[in-house]
Amino acid sequence: MAARPRGTNRDGRAVNISIYDISVWVLPLVLAITFHEAAHAFVAYRLGDNTAWQLGRVSFNPIKHIDPFGTLILPAMLLFAHSPFLFGYAKPVPVNFRKLNHPRLDMVWVALAGPATNILLALAAALALHALPLAPAASAQWIFDNLKNALVINAVLAVFNMMPIPPLDGGRVAVGLLPRPLALPLARLEPFGMLILIGLLILLPLAGSQFGLNLDVISGILRTLTGYVIQAVLFLTGNG
Numbered sequence: 001m002a003a004r005p006r007g008t009n010r011d012g013r014a015v016n017i018s019i020y021d022i023s024v025w026v027l028p029l030v031l032a033i034t035f036h037e038a039a040h041a042f043v044a045y046r047l048g049d050n051t052a053w054q055l056g057r058v059s060f061n062p063i064k065h066i067d068p069f070g071t072l073i074l075p076a077m078l079l080f081a082h083s084p085f086l087f088g089y090a091k092p093v094p095v096n097f098r099k100l101n102h103p104r105l106d107m108v109w110v111a112l113a114g115p116a117t118n119i120l121l122a123l124a125a126a127l128a129l130h131a132l133p134l135a136p137a138a139s140a141q142w143i144f145d146n147l148k149n150a151l152v153i154n155a156v157l158a159v160f161n162m163m164p165i166p167p168l169d170g171g172r173v174a175v176g177l178l179p180r181p182l183a184l185p186l187a188r189l190e191p192f193g194m195l196i197l198i199g200l201l202i203l204l205p206l207a208g209s210q211f212g213l214n215l216d217v218i219s220g221i222l223r224t225l226t227g228y229v230i231q232a233v234l235f236l237t238g239n240g
Contacts, residue, residue: 024142028125028150030062032118032157033090037065039117040093040110047106049099057093067091089194092167108176111169118158122229125150126237155229159222165197166190 038060041052057064066072070089100106125147135143162170167190175183189196200218208215234240 020142024145025149025153028146028153030066032121032150032153033071034060034062034065035117035121036114036157036161037090037093039113040095043113044093044095044100044106044110047109048101049096051096051099052093055094065090065093104176108173111172111176114169115158115161118154118161119229119233122151122154122158122233123237125154126233126239129237129239151230151233152226155226155233156222159226159229163197163222165193167193168197 038058041057041059044051045053045058052058059065067090070091074089095107095110097103097107100110128147129144132140132144132147161168162173164170164174164186166172166175166187171186171190171193175187177183178186205214205216205219231240
């Protein structure tokens with residue numbers, strides 16, 4: 001995931017982060033990550049690979065999917081370092097692609113399951129906004145903020161994970177759909193994928209800022225695409 005933290009302004013300077021802020025971001029974030037990873041595991045199981053099933057990853061228990069460093073420590077470090085991005089990841093779902101019924105095609109379906117689930121969660125959150133008048137007045141604002149953040153987080157996760165860089169879902173979709181002469185070199189990037197992402201999304205913009213250059217190109221594209229997704233979801237759910 002890559003997004004501007006709730007507790008920073010556009011210049012990356014720290015602002016106050018309250019208990020209320022944490023309470024309306026943690027729940028939608030944990031749900032988004034949990035459903036995303038569980039969807040990968042479930043689709044892999046249905047398509048012939050029981051690896052994740054045997055490890056208990058076809059589960060809505062967030063503890064099964066949270067990576068201590070990627071989900072908790074890394075985002076916290078970036079937040080306290082006043083980074084312009086909050087970047088993190090969940091524990092990857094293990095998939096043995098050779099066990100899938102049709103390895104190359106089924107790899108695409110397994111990869112798409114996560115972002116597709118996030119889009120469904122974004123739609124559900126936007127639809128639930130219509131029920132806010134039924135909520136108790138004392139909790140209506142808290143519920144609204146959770147639903148709004150659920151919409152944003154799930155849109156960000158869907159867009160970010162579709163970047164065509166393995167091991168992100170978009171990278172695996174590209175590997176599954178591209179001709180082999182193009183797919184094989186892309187697949188070989190997977191061990192370096194997280195380093196590439198950190199370089200593009202964090203180190204490059206920070207380095208550019210030291211020389212007065214705006215090298216925040218990739219995140220700018222991601223923010224624009226995320227905005228389009230949010231607008232589409234709001235339109236489809238009658239909130240536009």
